[in-house]
Amino acid sequence: MFAAATKSFVKQVGDGGRLVPVPSLSEADKYQPLSLVVKKKRCFLFPRYKFTSTPFTLKDILLGDREISAGISSYQLLNYEDESDVSLYGRRGNHIVNDVGINVTGSDSIAVKASFGVVTKHEVEVSTLLKEITSRKINFDHSLIRQSRSSRKAVLCVVMESIRTTRQCSLSVHAGIRGGAMRFHFMDEQNPKGRDKAIVFPAHTTIAFSVFELFIYLGGAFDLCVTSVSKGGFEREETATFALLYRLRNILFERNRRVMDAISRSQLYLDDLFSDYYDKPLSMSDISLKEGTHIRVNLLNHNIPKGPCILCGMGNFKRETVYGCFQCSVDGQKYVRLHAVPCFDIWHKRMK
Numbered sequence: 001m002f003a004a005a006t007k008s009f010v011k012q013v014g015d016g017g018r019l020v021p022v023p024s025l026s027e028a029d030k031y032q033p034l035s036l037v038v039k040k041k042r043c044f045l046f047p048r049y050k051f052t053s054t055p056f057t058l059k060d061i062l063l064g065d066r067e068i069s070a071g072i073s074s075y076q077l078l079n080y081e082d083e084s085d086v087s088l089y090g091r092r093g094n095h096i097v098n099d100v101g102i103n104v105t106g107s108d109s110i111a112v113k114a115s116f117g118v119v120t121k122h123e124v125e126v127s128t129l130l131k132e133i134t135s136r137k138i139n140f141d142h143s144l145i146r147q148s149r150s151s152r153k154a155v156l157c158v159v160m161e162s163i164r165t166t167r168q169c170s171l172s173v174h175a176g177i178r179g180g181a182m183r184f185h186f187m188d189e190q191n192p193k194g195r196d197k198a199i200v201f202p203a204h205t206t207i208a209f210s211v212f213e214l215f216i217y218l219g220g221a222f223d224l225c226v227t228s229v230s231k232g233g234f235e236r237e238e239t240a241t242f243a244l245l246y247r248l249r250n251i252l253f254e255r256n257r258r259v260m261d262a263i264s265r266s267q268l269y270l271d272d273l274f275s276d277y278y279d280k281p282l283s284m285s286d287i288s289l290k291e292g293t294h295i296r297v298n299l300l301n302h303n304i305p306k307g308p309c310i311l312c313g314m315g316n317f318k319r320e321t322v323y324g325c326f327q328c329s330v331d332g333q334k335y336v337r338l339h340a341v342p343c344f345d346i347w348h349k350r351m352k
Helices: 002-013 025-030 091-100 126-132 143-150 237-279 343-351
Strands: 035-043 046-057 072-087 109-124 154-165 169-178 196-201 206-216 222-225 287-289 323-325 328-330
Touching (some): 002 072, 002 109, 002 206, 025 046, 025 196, 025 206, 035 206, 126 222, 143 154
Antiparallel strands (some): 035 046, 035 154, 072 109, 109 154, 154 206, 169 196, 287 328
16 A cells, blocks of 8 residues: 555656655665665566665765765655546556455455645755765675675665655555445445555655666776666676677777877878979989989899888988989988889989
8 A cells, every 4th residue: 555655646746757765665775875775677578667666875885984974965856645546457456455455345446545734855065975976895705795796686775865754644545446426435345454555654754766876887987877768786896898899999090090190200201202393493402413414233242231212201201222323422422212113213303
């Protein structure tokens, strides 16, 4: 009966689907701000998740003894009074009958009345909490962490807000027959015992809550999933390996891009250099030309090692050659290294 009333409350209040009804009156005190709950998917046939309370808070699973001092704000939300009819032939009606144990002989509906009165909302200051947990780490030796980590379907969550009653509240259920003009026709002459049920629970009882999922990394750091897009859970070894490979891929891609940019700049340098030799007069201030015919020679035959070409070997990538010319000299060097084709011809064409 309590679960049916809290589900009806969440359905009417809404809050964009973030609110979760408290499933049991006996566990209502375990859904306080900063408490930990376990979110687990039932099976692939049921899209909804099951939330299970734990006796721990966020501080209990963190390393160190420092308390979490994030503030909790509270304010009045609304005044809630609800009376609804539930068919016995629906899933909700069957759940109430099984939960309460009411006598439904000769009845086709159940009247449920929930009187919560003024309810208050208590929520953690998210920005303060995020700053406080930046440097905190998870204690992987904690029993809750070990058990949750072993299950791939379990996700640890932190209660970020709770909705509580402010006074003593009552829930009542009555089985009857749905009428045309009236809500119910009560069969007083045939009313067997057990047709009415009522419960009273104390003030400050939590009836709904909302959570943020935790994503825990292998190193102990963790994130609060503050949006519905981000998902919680534990970082797995294969996930970490994939992330490492992805980062390496990006590094290699960036390195290749830089290499290609350097090649492109070098090519532009060579194009400009060759264009200068074809289109501009060459200064002879540092070049002396000896008389006689200029001949391509293999410098290795004269014990001169391989080196950069004077034309195309001056960019970022040194283009080396073993050929040159002994009839030309530059900066006091008695030979010039030149590729056989086309640097040799370009060099001497501009020398004429």
